[in-house]
Amino acid sequence: xxxxxxxxxxxxxxxxxxxxxxxxxxxxxxxxxxxxxxxxxxxxxxxxxxxxxxxxxxxxxxxxxxxxxxxxxxxxxxxxxxxxxxxxxxxxxxxxxxxxxx
Numbered sequence: 001x002x003x004x005x006x007x008x009x010x011x012x013x014x015x016x017x018x019x020x021x022x023x024x025x026x027x028x029x030x031x032x033x034x035x036x037x038x039x040x041x042x043x044x045x046x047x048x049x050x051x052x053x054x055x056x057x058x059x060x061x062x063x064x065x066x067x068x069x070x071x072x073x074x075x076x077x078x079x080x081x082x083x084x085x086x087x088x089x090x091x092x093x094x095x096x097x098x099x100x101x102x
Contacts, residue, residue: 009047009050009051010050010053010054013040013050013051013054014054014101014102015098016040017054017058017063017065017067017101018098018099018100018101018102019097019098019099020038021038022038022058022063022064022065022066022067023063023064023065023066024038024066025037025066037068038066038067038068039067039068039069039070040067040068040069040070041069041070041071041072042069042070042071042072043071043072048069048071051069052069055067055069057102058101061101063101
């Protein structure tokens with residue numbers, strides 16, 4: 001669960017952009033398809049505006065951003081085999097190497 005008293009929505013957005021490549025249009029790395037798109041979900045207009053500001057900040061620094069913004073609606077939990085994936089497989093996440101951008 002997200003706790004705004006622990007971390008701001010802006011900081012979450014910034015971290016999101018630092019741990020993946022938002023320049024790809026239909027996936028991340030070798031994982032292609034609409035379920036792998038770079039996307040930020042927002043709960044209200046304030047969060048939408050904050051996400052837009054972070055995206056504009058990245059673009060002003062020369063980064064290409066193809067991340068989509070969508071209102072948070074119905075949530076479907078991923079299938080069990082996706083839960084705790086790296087704990088189960090012993091693999092290393094290839095797209096979560098943090099690259100400082102802010």
